[in-house]
Amino acid sequence: MNVVVWNENRHEKTNSAVSAIYPTGIHGAIAEFLQEEDIQVKTATLDEKDHGLTDDVLSETDVLVWWGHVAHDEVKDEVVEKVQQRVLDGMGLIVLHSGHFSKVFKKLMGTSCDLKWREAGEKERIWVVDPTHAITEGLGEYIELEQEEMYGEHFDIPTPDELVFVSWFEGGEVFRSGATFKRGRGKIFYFRPGHETYPTYYNKGVQRIIKNAVNWANTSNTPRHVYGNAQALEKITEK
Amino acid sequence: MNVVVWNENRHEKTNSAVSAIYPTGIHGAIAEFLQEEDIQVKTATLDEKDHGLTDDVLSETDVLVWWGHVAHDEVKDEVVEKVQQRVLDGMGLIVLHSGHFSKVFKKLMGTSCDLKWREAGEKERIWVVDPTHAITEGLGEYIELEQEEMYGEHFDIPTPDELVFVSWFEGGEVFRSGATFKRGRGKIFYFRPGHETYPTYYNKGVQRIIKNAVNWANTSNTPRHVYGNAQALEKITEK
């Protein structure tokens, strides 16, 4: 399986608190723990040519992981459209945290993807609500993050195909924190935590979930339908 | 309730077979049977200013019915965006037949909305698969259309929130012919039949379904969430 971890990689360059936590970037940290699995992992970032997502890279990618925040608008529309096409064509997509507002996610959802937020270093407890789901393998009933940014309902997304996690926040909100969506031949997982000023991606539970999600989103040899004008399969009576 | 029936109204101008069936346009025929209900109905067409969908019209519309086919590309992007915004803000949307490829529907779905099709005047039998649904009130187990265009699976839409109808076609295909979707505060119903060269919109079952759908999609006084930065509702412990 070929995975590409994409990151806008801006906070890391401008905020020393972020680069202290993630010296190789958020993409570097995620790539590192994914490499513990039987997965080929590459990274790509905004400032590379075509944001590192050339046609060749995309066509070889089975699952794309996406982290973005302050520079969503700088992602070129033609790259966004290619990513969307690849998802519809079967590439898995894992959208993390502030990626809820990325062009790619909004285009695939068709909604505003808006939500409530607050940066107050509060506690988040992420509860498993679907204990049949492959993305929950190896977890307990919940995972706790001592400090995270709050995201609160209403989260303006289409009804998820599957709701896997619901978060409790110290400040009084709840959030649908782990949700799956099918689009075309591709599988999408949105996962809430990961604010850049907290060491969230070093949490073993968070790592387990992202590893599981990458495996879950990787499909192989699913049917490729033919679209457009079609000959009849049965005789049609003349009228 | 205020309903606007939108139609590109092109086949009616160029194809006498179509104008013979629908002398007041497809929009006219649909508006006529909707007026039998306790509904204020207006029509709007592509060639009007802003396609007849000005800000004033949209802001007063509770449910918009959409029929388009050969001129999807002529619908201006800014109108499409306004329609999308109104749906997210609570306006109901009923997308008919070839409207599956309209910019509005594709933008709200996030997928290609592609499908198989064939014009062979074949029989379609539309089966009710959800007999709890308000859109099925007054129907029997199925409705039959002696001649229709075929649409076949795979229909490249997101998983519907509710699957209400499944079609059987004489030529051997099936199709998810009635499906609902929630987007933002708005409710969407896609309904398959209605090729311009057949008198489908005079069928009493088809009319019943569209009447029911308009009533179902009309919401009132549902919660309006606040998005963005939010004060804590509970005390957050300092860490």
Next chain:
Amino acid sequence: MNVVVWNENRHEKTNSAVSAIYPTGIHGAIAEFLQEEDIQVKTATLDEKDHGLTDDVLSETDVLVWWGHVAHDEVKDEVVEKVQQRVLDGMGLIVLHSGHFSKVFKKLMGTSCDLKWREAGEKERIWVVDPTHAITEGLGEYIELEQEEMYGEHFDIPTPDELVFVSWFEGGEVFRSGATFKRGRGKIFYFRPGHETYPTYYNKGVQRIIKNAVNWANTSNTPRHVYGNAQALEKITEK
């Protein structure tokens, strides 16, 4: 519309704290606010003949509201089966609070319907997560109950057809507090709050939700399918 509010009515007889809050029983309090709507409301209780749910009563009931707790086992299996049949045949069912463990609800769900619970008089905040839903009409973003029993995930129910509310609890848990299910021709709504020692059913938001739910669950004239051996609708080729 004919609604029956069913209550086991046992806490009211044995616990003076409960009867002080609900002098006419929980069923009495619920019936009272439902009568503000254009609804015919009756009540029925466990100790009546057939628990007040005779064939005549059931056949005339459009929506049944159910509250039970300590005496689930005393509900006779034949009554449970009749209620199940009526739901499959189109009667709406609103299951409240500890009714999650009623025979009726468990039989219709097919799961244990188990959950976490705690009686600690803690705050509950019930968030709207589906602002398109008829059950949320007239509500704000959430309702707050100063003191309630806690119910926490995992709630062992089938995937809801629609998730309408999610609760936040002061003690750290979340819960899928408002969920809809379709069974046969009937619509079911489970709504979490309503512990007998708190005045929950006097809360205006809770009342609004139950009123809305009763209206939502009331279907009329939906299709009645024929089951069993069926003649072919089309000619089958001999092989």
Next chain:
Amino acid sequence: MNVVVWNENRHEKTNSAVSAIYPTGIHGAIAEFLQEEDIQVKTATLDEKDHGLTDDVLSETDVLVWWGHVAHDEVKDEVVEKVQQRVLDGMGLIVLHSGHFSKVFKKLMGTSCDLKWREAGEKERIWVVDPTHAITEGLGEYIELEQEEMYGEHFDIPTPDELVFVSWFEGGEVFRSGATFKRGRGKIFYFRPGHETYPTYYNKGVQRIIKNAVNWANTSNTPRHVYGNAQALEKITEK
């Protein structure tokens, strides 16, 4: 992975046409092709002690495949309850064809599970409607069975978690032929074809689907929630 293929094994004993097609029983035929995968397969039948489903067998079974038809009533209720418990506890369950009316399936669904049927040796075409699904791996757009029993809508099941296949029948009906359900920690797949007088289980597409389904239903190490009275995770303010 340990799979048990359960069959009532009655037609095979009384109808020579069936035993001619399935000399080792339907269970034997299914077990044979499952053994081509990396799976430990056993069989169990109705006339064995405890129907071959002792506590030891059930506790070691990861996925149970179920075929029954004329003898549903002979399956003992205590065995049915044990199977249900094991599903809720994480065992996968694949229900085939006339197993729609088995006690096990009806108990897990909570509905009548009724449908239309006809034995006329007609053609069935099973269309893939979810090309992201693991159960469709290796398939084309559809599979065809030259002769099968017809099952038609309405199929009285709860809304499936996922709808994977829809069947077209020569005689004019459609059917939701492949559907998934989550119950407790267990995953369930219902798959329509497999009438005893046709060689359906030798069809390579049907075999591929059942192999895929067994792999899909096998979960491992998913979270085990604690139910019942729970201590608070956060401090609750005294009121």
